Amino acid sequence: MFQWITEHSGTLNAISSVAMLFVWIAYLQVFLRSYGRQIRPKIVINRAAGSALDAHCFVSNMSSEAMYLESVLVTAICGEQTATHTVTDIDTLDGDDGPADPRQRTHQGPLGPGEYTSLGTFDELLNKVVRRQGEELEQFNASGDPLFLEVMIIADYSSEDLLIGAKRLFKADWRGETWYLAAESVETQQIRSRRERHQIKDIVANQS
Template identity: 25%
Template sequence: MIEYISTHAQALNVLFNGTMVLIWTLYFQVFLVNHLRQGRNMIHIDLGAAQGARSRCLVTNLSSNAVYVQAIIADLSSNGATSRTRITDREEIPLDETKDPLARTNRGTLHTGQTVDIGSLEDLVSRAQIRLHEHWSADSIDTVTITVVAISGQIDRIVAASKSFDSEHLDDGGSVFTAKNILTHQIRPRQTREEFSQMLRDQKFG
């Protein structure tokens, strides 16, 4: 055995080194995949807790780090026409009806695994109507797309996610909203900057 090892020492050394390189490569790949997953932001948008226009819009942070919700944007579509506006602040709540001013906004930090109720679909449409100075009602909408724009707490960039809900109008005058997809679309950072940065810069307060 010793004689065999001595005779083939060079070949065995090459085999051993090759095996070690392969093992370390696999370790590095696993580490890199886990690192990329931890750095990836994921925001989920869903409806629940009620039916029709009274359904609550729920936003959950599924990232491994906290995010700061900077804006919520709604795209309302009806008869082929679409209007877009910010609906971050709960403008349907009169200022004198709440003791906590922060209750009138959806801006704020979402920790890992945290879910926040940003209002019913009826509330979101009401905010859009106030912002747009247009007449919209939840029962007249064909599709509503909700986009959450946030700032990542781990890396210095803007992230966003969106989900669209189709409306089915019922005979009794009500509506039922159904998500087009189960999963929430995660918008790429570059697309987020190009599409929403100007809208965020144009925000006016007061």
């Protein structure tokens, strides 16, 4: 046995080296995948503090680095009616100039890792997008059909050369004397393909 090993030591060493190479390649793939998941941006859009339209829409940065929130786009659908508009800036009442600090008049701004911000209530988002579309809320949901609200977040991320984004669809049903709101998906949909990210780049450009 030992004589056979000695005679074939060169071949065995070569096989051992190839095997070790495959092991290290496998370890490298696992490391790269793990590292990629760690640096990959992730945005969470969620309903909080309520189950009706008066619940707040929270946006959380679950990435490992800070992001800069660029734009908030909301689409409201009720029956055959559809309204889409940006709600990035905060509305002020007629005759009210709003806060002197411009940072308090917009949802734009940096969001650190693990931080979150409220976009306001879903009722406020619905009113904003319908009003900015030039319609009346009473006419918009007069059909009594379920309401659908899609919230899209567009942001800058330091390690990405393109804008990042995420979206989530919520459905509101009229139950008894109030609207009941729930997310249509378990998780927030991350916008990661280059084609979709070029599309959201166009959305931001068209707002200018």
